[in-house]
Amino acid sequence: MPRITLPDGSHRDYDAPVDGIRIAGDIGERLLKASIGLKVDGEIRDLGHLIESDAQVSIITSGSKKDDPEQDALFLVRHSCAHVMAEAIERVVPGAELVYGPPTDMGFYYDIRFPVDRTLSSEDFPAIEEQMKEIIAEDRPFRRYQFGREEGMSKLQDEGSKYKIDNAERAIEAGSDELSWYVTGELGTDWEDLCRGPHLPSTGRIGAFKLLSVASSYWHGDASSDSLTRVYGTAFSFPAQLQRHLDQLEEARRRDHRVIGKKQNLFRIDEEVGQGLVLWQPGGAVVRRELEEFIRSHLIASGYDMVYTPHVAKLDLYRTSGHFPYYRESQFPPLLAAEFLDAIADEGCSCAELSHRIGEGSVEGFMLKPMNCPHHIKIYDAEARSYRDLPVRLAEFGTVYRWEQSGELNGLTRVRGFTQDDAHIFCTEDQVGEELLGCLSLAKLVLSTLGLEDYRVRVGLRDTDSTKYIGDPARWDRAEEACRQAASSLGVPYVEEVGEAAFYGPKIDFVVKDAIGREWQLGTVQVDYNLPERFDLSYTGSDNSSHRPVMIHRAPFGSFERFIGILIEHFEGAFPTWLAPEQARVLPISMKHVDYARGIVDRLVAVGIRVTLDDSDERVNAKIKVAADERIPYLLVVGGRDEEAETVSVRQRGIGDRGAIPVDAFIDELVAEVRERRLPMAAKEEV
């Protein structure tokens, strides 16, 4: 006799198993009409799911646009839309084999194996969408049919899809007693798919959908397995929701750092220079330099020593550190010493053999550095260290080179040569906690100055069941506790992730949220017991005996390339004045006022402002349009009236025309804004 407890705490008793249609109908006609599914003891179910015993039940409705924090309704809509799309694709492309089609955070996809002579492209979308509209218009019910294991498996054997058989085997392995199919309409005549569900009551409840893209994927995510075609789409209960989603995608495209970077001449990636290798144009170089100076000033104030190290080192260094040849796949190939090449050529060494020797690491030469730590370790080790010297904090904006797969490269956010805000702290074990907190606090300060106030940290811990971690478990426990402590005392949200530690120590990752709510993974802080061991580092303790220091790697912003890419998108190219490549532009009303304008430029240059003069023979309207498109923070319009009164007429980005301001007062204001690294008002509000 099920007792159904509703979210408001009230309950209804039934004397027989009951489904959601009955429950919703008992509550009210309007609720029934809006109902699309159930949540039974936290699990999403079909609206028609039969509840046989006492349960907590809430009814999922297509509901109002804001009223679905759990996205349960979207889950149902999207999952069902994936089925509708699959049916449509099978109609359009006979012989397509379905593999797997789940909903995702933003929509859904279906992985499909196409006949060898057929591929799918976005040109096929209109035909598929047409079929989907028909299926939705028919408003066919989703019906669930369950079979026992044997019966279900034999049905699948008859159908003969190895992918679906595999799905079923996995479901059974995961403990499922039965297999279920969903039929879109009538069993035997309409389309069906092996599926765990749940689904909408009928296809007509899909209010709006759109196919978005096509990509390839691998069966089981395994690159050596079958290659599948993945079709992406998204779906909502209401057309207005879809439109808002598409608007958001448009907003993200407008902020694309690759587009803005090109338009504002911040950086270039030139194919003759190489994939993933960034050329910083003068404008982008200003942003980077300002950021470097800002971070450097905080590093120095926090007790770091700045160092410089070369971009290459001998392979031996990386044999000691373990980077070569172990991580060979993600490094640029070694630079082989000329003497070495000559010598093995004399021996008659073939290319194949040379390649093999590189693979096993038995070559002599140099390598572009994939990490800065070995160099910093050598600087630590250059002096005899005592416990009184610790912690030693060595910082460098160190450029490293990594051979990212070509498909991974993306603007500034994934590149092959990049400069980290890197530092290595050598300390005693007792100092680890305090040093971790110092790293996090420094990052917090920098992020808040840039208006990136919304972020969280992830603490990566070891999986105690695994054997891949090196070092003393007791020491691991202490280091993990120190990471937890540091993260929690920072006062920002943090999550712990077991199994995410590096093999050599636990770590803390930064994830920031930008102006439109997207999350970006920045850098990490990592505790390392491995490298001090490999390089046999030591310090003399107060007991006059030798001890092993602990190392902390920290690059909280990751790299300048990625960080600036994120900043470009965060600010939509409208940098705060202190970072803006061009901070002000003087716009004379006519050529008669160019001399006065030039005088203003000189005065601003004298106080360190980056300012230019627009002496083009254009009207002021045109000059403003051009400068506004370039997102210049201050436009100073000057004409006869200003010349007489010693003023500039200020147009401020984001505010508009502020009218005439005495030159001295404006200069004071601008200098103060830059010195204090103030944020533009708009950016602050949005965060």
Added chain:
RNA sequence: GCUGCUGUAGCUCAGUGGUAGAGCACGUCCUUGGUAAGGACGAGGUCACGGGUUCAAGUCCCGUCAGCAGCUCCA
């Protein structure tokens, strides 16, 4: 690396087998203009690169390189 799409002027793009185009930017001239594009004229291209098909290729085919979306990867 894999799949799909794309590569034409500095930028954004049109051009589907028959004499390379537009807008912006750039140059010259006219205009001397008070808050989001005044006007005229001009210069600018090995149509990514290499092969092939064809009387004829920016256009069709193959390969290479590069970009984009996703997959996989990210010490």
